[in-house]
Amino acid sequence: MTTVPIARALNQGLRDAMDADDKVLLIGEDIGRLGGVFRVTDGLQKDFGEQRVVDSPLGEAGIVGSAIGLAMAGYRPVCEIQFDGFVFPAMNQIVTQLAKYRHRSEGQITLPVVIRIPVGGGIGAIEHHSESPEAYFAHTAGLKVMSPSSAQEAYDQIGLAIRSDDPVIFLEPKRSYWLKGEVDTAATPTPADKAKIVRAGDDLTLVVWGALVPVALKVAEVCAEEGRSIEVIDMRSLSPIDDATLLASLERTGRLVVAHEASRTAGVGAEIAARMQQQAFYSLEAPILRVTGYDTPYPASRLEEDWLPGLDRILDAVDQSFDQ
Amino acid sequence: MSPASPSTTPSAVADRGDPISLLAADGTLRPHADLAVPDDVAARDLYRDMVMSRRVDSEAIALQRQGELGLWPSMLGQEAAQVGAGHALRPRDVVFPTYREHGVAWCRGVDPVNLLGLFRGTTMGGWDPTANNFNLYTLVIGAQTLHAVGYAMGIVRDGDVGTGDPDRDRAVLVFLGDGSLSEGETNEAFVWAAAQSLPVVFFCQNNQWAISAPYSVQSRIPVADRAKGFGFPGVRVDGNDAVACLAATEAALESARQGNGPTLIEAFTYRRNPHTTSDDDGRYRAHAENDHWEALDPIDRLRRHLEATGQLDDAFTASVTRQETELAERLRSGCRSLPVPAAGSPFEHTFVDIPAELRTQMDQHVAFVAAGQGAES
Numbered sequence: 001m002t003t004v005p006i007a008r009a010l011n012q013g014l015r016d017a018m019d020a021d022d023k024v025l026l027i028g029e030d031i032g033r034l035g036g037v038f039r040v041t042d043g044l045q046k047d048f049g050e051q052r053v054v055d056s057p058l059g060e061a062g063i064v065g066s067a068i069g070l071a072m073a074g075y076r077p078v079c080e081i082q083f084d085g086f087v088f089p090a091m092n093q094i095v096t097q098l099a100k101y102r103h104r105s106e107g108q109i110t111l112p113v114v115i116r117i118p119v120g121g122g123i124g125a126i127e128h129h130s131e132s133p134e135a136y137f138a139h140t141a142g143l144k145v146m147s148p149s150s151a152q153e154a155y156d157q158i159g160l161a162i163r164s165d166d167p168v169i170f171l172e173p174k175r176s177y178w179l180k181g182e183v184d185t186a187a188t189p190t191p192a193d194k195a196k197i198v199r200a201g202d203d204l205t206l207v208v209w210g211a212l213v214p215v216a217l218k219v220a221e222v223c224a225e226e227g228r229s230i231e232v233i234d235m236r237s238l239s240p241i242d243d244a245t246l247l248a249s250l251e252r253t254g255r256l257v258v259a260h261e262a263s264r265t266a267g268v269g270a271e272i273a274a275r276m277q278q279q280a281f282y283s284l285e286a287p288i289l290r291v292t293g294y295d296t297p298y299p300a301s302r303l304e305e306d307w308l309p310g311l312d313r314i315l316d317a318v319d320q321s322f323d324q
Numbered sequence: 325m326s327p328a329s330p331s332t333t334p335s336a337v338a339d340r341g342d343p344i345s346l347l348a349a350d351g352t353l354r355p356h357a358d359l360a361v362p363d364d365v366a367a368r369d370l371y372r373d374m375v376m377s378r379r380v381d382s383e384a385i386a387l388q389r390q391g392e393l394g395l396w397p398s399m400l401g402q403e404a405a406q407v408g409a410g411h412a413l414r415p416r417d418v419v420f421p422t423y424r425e426h427g428v429a430w431c432r433g434v435d436p437v438n439l440l441g442l443f444r445g446t447t448m449g450g451w452d453p454t455a456n457n458f459n460l461y462t463l464v465i466g467a468q469t470l471h472a473v474g475y476a477m478g479i480v481r482d483g484d485v486g487t488g489d490p491d492r493d494r495a496v497l498v499f500l501g502d503g504s505l506s507e508g509e510t511n512e513a514f515v516w517a518a519a520q521s522l523p524v525v526f527f528c529q530n531n532q533w534a535i536s537a538p539y540s541v542q543s544r545i546p547v548a549d550r551a552k553g554f555g556f557p558g559v560r561v562d563g564n565d566a567v568a569c570l571a572a573t574e575a576a577l578e579s580a581r582q583g584n585g586p587t588l589i590e591a592f593t594y595r596r597n598p599h600t601t602s603d604d605d606g607r608y609r610a611h612a613e614n615d616h617w618e619a620l621d622p623i624d625r626l627r628r629h630l631e632a633t634g635q636l637d638d639a640f641t642a643s644v645t646r647q648e649t650e651l652a653e654r655l656r657s658g659c660r661s662l663p664v665p666a667a668g669s670p671f672e673h674t675f676v677d678i679p680a681e682l683r684t685q686m687d688q689h690v691a692f693v694a695a696g697q698g699a700e701s
């Protein structure tokens with residue numbers, strides 16, 4: 001067991017996956033010599049060589065399109081898109097090709113491609129470096145979407161993503177890259193498609209993922225001091241969504257708050273709310289609430305702290321749920 | 325010449341000289357300084373494959389007119405380019421087509437009945453890409469060029485380049501049209517192929533038209549000249565000359581297999597039919613243009629060569645005709661027999677590992693269809 005930041009846990013996860021399978025290789029901008037702008041791939045090119053850790057030309061469509069070709073040739077490519085806001089040049093290859101090939105080929109073509117993307121705000125960045133594009137991917141049939149919240153999950157989930165034969169969009173909360181946590185590389189991972197109760201509670205279910213998991217845990221601590229017991233669920237997987245874990249929790253607590261950084265309208269929170277109101281309607285004590293980014297483009301960084309769903313806004317939503 | 329006005333001449337772009345031709349209009353083989361005539365040109369096989377490809381194409385158009393296919397993109401006039409290139413392939417080379425390479429599919433041994441399903445609406449694919457090393461058709465223009473590049477990267481990592489062993493070295497042949505050269509992804513593919521010196525040959529059939537856009541809308545220079553800017557050779561051949569197409573593709577593939585990197589081949593030809601059966605090409609081009617290219621028919625030219633070299637005897641002609649007739653009948657009956665997939669099929673093929681919620685959707689949908697509530701009777 002070691003205590004490491006998420007960036008290092010990912011590095012170890014990539015390293016172990018590449019050691020276990022010669023077909024795993026990495027492609028992205030600046031991932032080789034530089035080790036990645038967040039150092040997630042630090043040291044890997046030195047140890048695995050330039051053929052397996054590829055400093056790509058500057059082009060996201062090329063990164064994903066060539067990964068598709070490599071997968072057709074029997075490889076298991078792990079792409080890095082440098083920042084969330086720059087995944088969009090790759091959207092054609094992701095949506096019209098990567099997501100559809102298995103269906104197009106009636107199951108004969110498998111594309112075990114992983115696309116790693118640093119996502120989310122709260123780091124004082126300039127435009128296009130704080131996006132949360134998960135809804136585009138969750139809505140696209142044929143893609144799996146995962147997001148780790150801690151060092152252990154980062155290590156476990158990157159391994160699961162690489163071993164999956166389906167294409168996986170792997171969303172890494174960039175403001176949490178330096179968040180330290182214990183990692184046991186020998187622990188059995190929670191299955192890829194399962195959400196996890198990271199703090200048990202009785203009074204309200206708070207559903208989050210990625211960078212908001214630590215925030216939600218703080219919310220629960222504050223609420224505990226006020227006599228409210230909050231159950232925090234880390235979704236881990238945004239496609240598929242683990243309805244069963246959410247439903248079991250709601251049947252006990254009767255109250256649901258979902259929080260995500262991404263803009264409100266048509267966000268993944270809306271999908272969770274729609275499913276849970278249908279499945280848990282008679283268990284609900286209050287309307288399902290969402291705490292989200294607003295329906296504006298991501299703001300200039302001097303405004304981001306209030307724009308993002310943080311401790312205060314989530315606590316307000318918890319209060320509102322009990323005030324119904 | 326304004327890019328917006330249609331042209332009645334084959335090309336309104338800067339002239340680079342005539343494309344390389346080895347088989348003259350009268351059917352005689354003539355050497356060219358820049359391209360050697362291959363030894364042992366299997367002219368009868370080329371001819372047979374071109375005739376069969378054309379028949380696949382014409383039967384498919386007829387099937388569309390009968391309502392058996394919703395759509396068909398015709399390759400009439402492009403048989404020499406496709407079959408010439410197809411004959412240059414070795415079994416372990418891998419092909420990435422567009423959606424019009426019915427002649428290459430024929431050369432690769434893909435059952436032509438399987439080409440029809442995509443256009444009949446029974447599938448989005450239709451065949452196993454690994455069975456004949458011929459990928460599925462790609463409808464998003466240019467997208468396959470990046471897949472070809474990635475596959476070539478895989479070949480490099482397999483060590484199957486430049487070994488000198490003909491059973492080991494292999495390359496990728498990717499087809500693209502003149503219009504696709506304007507797509508960003510096609511240009512990215514050129515960047516990657518050049519920078520990494522990948523074993524990939526880009527075979528561009530410049531058939532002059534991207535639906536209603538003449539080539540002059542896409543570029544002010546010939547297709548083959550585009551490669552130089554990226555750092556690899558461009559070769560311009562007469563796309564109606566099966567021997568030149570074969571020779572150029574053989575040379576380019578062998579160069580790629582040896583580790584010399586990519587080549588762009590421009591096969592200068594003409595799309596004799598509309599873009600698809602849904603297109604009305606009378607709205608944007610003149611019949612005189614088609615007449616000009618019909619006179620340059622690639623199959624006629626090769627037939628003259630067979631005649632001139634004593635290879636066109638009655639037995640051969642009869643066998644070609646017989647094969648053609650059998651093929652046509654098989655296409656017609658095969659088309660009508662293409663299976664409609666089960667209602668649950670899209671659900672089963674979305675993922676390797678089907679999520680619980682999708683399985684629930686599938687079960688509900690299959691039950692809905694089985695109860696006779698579906699649209700199809």
